Amino acid sequence: MENKKYKIVLIGAGNVATQLGLALIKAKHKILQVVSLHPSSAEELATKLKCKFTTYPEKINLSADIYIIAVNDKAIEKVVRNLKLENQIIVHTSGTTNIKALQNTSDNFGVFYPLQTFSKEREIDFSTIPILLETSNQKTYEVLKSIAKSITNGEVIVADSKERMKIHLAAVFANNFTNHLYGIARNIISKDNFDFDMFGPLIEETIRKIENDSPEDMQTGPAVRGDKKTMNAHLKLLSKNKDYQTIYKLLSKSIIKSSKKNK
Amino acid sequence: MENKKYKIVLIGAGNVATQLGLALIKAKHKILQVVSLHPSSAEELATKLKCKFTTYPEKINLSADIYIIAVNDKAIEKVVRNLKLENQIIVHTSGTTNIKALQNTSDNFGVFYPLQTFSKEREIDFSTIPILLETSNQKTYEVLKSIAKSITNGEVIVADSKERMKIHLAAVFANNFTNHLYGIARNIISKDNFDFDMFGPLIEETIRKIENDSPEDMQTGPAVRGDKKTMNAHLKLLSKNKDYQTIYKLLSKSIIKSSKKNK
Numbered sequence A, B: 001m002e003n004k005k006y007k008i009v010l011i012g013a014g015n016v017a018t019q020l021g022l023a024l025i026k027a028k029h030k031i032l033q034v035v036s037l038h039p040s041s042a043e044e045l046a047t048k049l050k051c052k053f054t055t056y057p058e059k060i061n062l063s064a065d066i067y068i069i070a071v072n073d074k075a076i077e078k079v080v081r082n083l084k085l086e087n088q089i090i091v092h093t094s095g096t097t098n099i100k101a102l103q104n105t106s107d108n109f110g111v112f113y114p115l116q117t118f119s120k121e122r123e124i125d126f127s128t129i130p131i132l133l134e135t136s137n138q139k140t141y142e143v144l145k146s147i148a149k150s151i152t153n154g155e156v157i158v159a160d161s162k163e164r165m166k167i168h169l170a171a172v173f174a175n176n177f178t179n180h181l182y183g184i185a186r187n188i189i190s191k192d193n194f195d196f197d198m199f200g201p202l203i204e205e206t207i208r209k210i211e212n213d214s215p216e217d218m219q220t221g222p223a224v225r226g227d228k229k230t231m232n233a234h235l236k237l238l239s240k241n242k243d244y245q246t247i248y249k250l251l252s253k254s255i256i257k258s259s260k261k262n263k
Helices: A015-026 A039-049 A073-081 A138-151 A161-190 A196-209 A228-237 A242-262 B015-026 B039-049 B073-081 B138-151 B161-190 B196-209 B228-237 B242-262
Strands: A007-011 A030-035 A052-054 A066-069 A089-092 A109-114 A131-135 A156-158 B007-011 B030-035 B052-054 B066-069 B089-092 B109-114 B131-135 B156-158
Touching: A007 A015, A015 A030, A015 A039, A015 A138, A030 A039, A039 A052, A066 A073, A073 B228, A089 A138, A109 A138, A109 A161, A131 A138, A131 A161, A138 A156, A161 A196, A161 A242, A161 B161, A161 B196, A161 B228, A161 B242, A196 B161, A196 B196, A228 A242, A228 B073, A228 B161, A242 B161, A242 B242, B007 B015, B015 B030, B015 B039, B015 B138, B030 B039, B039 B052, B066 B073, B089 B138, B109 B138, B109 B161, B131 B138, B131 B161, B138 B156, B161 B196, B161 B242, B228 B242
Parallel strands: A007 A030, A007 A066, A030 A052, A066 A089, A089 A109, A131 A156, B007 B030, B007 B066, B030 B052, B066 B089, B089 B109, B131 B156
Antiparallel strands: A109 A131, B109 B131
16 A cells, blocks of 8 residues: 555645655656646646646546645635545545545545645645544545655544644644744844844754753743843833834743642 | 874863764864763763763863863852963853953963753754854964864954853844743643644744845745734734733834834
């Protein structure tokens, strides 16, 4: 089963479709077609994947084994509204969309959610990415698991729609919010013309520390030490930026609260 | 100059003293003595560094070239109150303490601040860490730069006390606060018995993305997309944890605001 190659239609031509498409052809699956309403994106991705494309949903190729929807969450409903499949498998790749969105399109449906942040320009090394699966039946699960295993050595994790949404929420904290904090750090020092590169080793070490220990146990800094003098000095430095000050206060308060619970 | 080895007294026996001491002996400098009021820490570190120790500040060895104070910020003042040196160099290693704290102890004083997060148990690879320097005169700068270069290939950066404090503040955002967000992410998923390890590749990619581009340009997620439906669904999932909900709202609002400025 692990080695079976599937014929796939990719619906969508954005970041996820691009990176997933590249990983699928690397694993020797066959992409029959890219379907996207945006002519330039559709053509660009089809060129990358050396496959056909259409911008007319009604011209979707119906001879594939699997249909992968990788469009933004709002568009999923529109994609499936007029799509009726026989026994082919249809999946979406969304962290937040319920599996039920696909229930009227085929008996064999599921969710194939790679837990990663995708940018169109950056090729992603899929080999370590965990894939979260949810399926309408065991047969569909086996097929999706086989495809997942063909593109990653990372974990294949079964999560239902509610669990997946919580994981997606957690990912917003671990990825989107931390990225924003890096942006704030950069803004704070760039006024003095310092280069954000100097934070590289610190940021690396921050994530190394939590590879084996829980982040709460590894917490450092003025808040967890209860070092009010430093916190007040920091707040004073932020006096011209009330937004940053509010974030500083709230996160410090939250760290103090967690550390008390942790004791 | 680069190859000169110095005789050093280390005042303090905590995380920074430990990691810095290990890096200094690796670079073949000679640690004459560890000075710490805590007998067990002093002895433990002296054993690691194969040097002497004292718990009596008045028994400090006065024949060193350089005195490195690596104690918590509050204790720096106490350390220097009764210490008068001839021409030896004295430095502290604090991000937030003004260089002036040392001005009555010697004419040759400075700050030697490694921009890193230190834990006693984790040996730190000093070879990439940036060192921030501030000195009372050029001669002291040359000596400290030589020592910095002997323990790291990272940048040696000149920053005055005000700049260093802003860099330290930025480090709180880039390190302490991001670590806390990892802790929140872990708490959100651990209730369903999922393993935080699944976020490894996502967290790695988040920091890879900002190696060459600014974090603001690399921002992803529901807030920067203006995806209110997902944000509302996330807030609903957090309805039992008002603290997390408040953090989610504030950081999302801040991301939206930054992205508007960025346009």
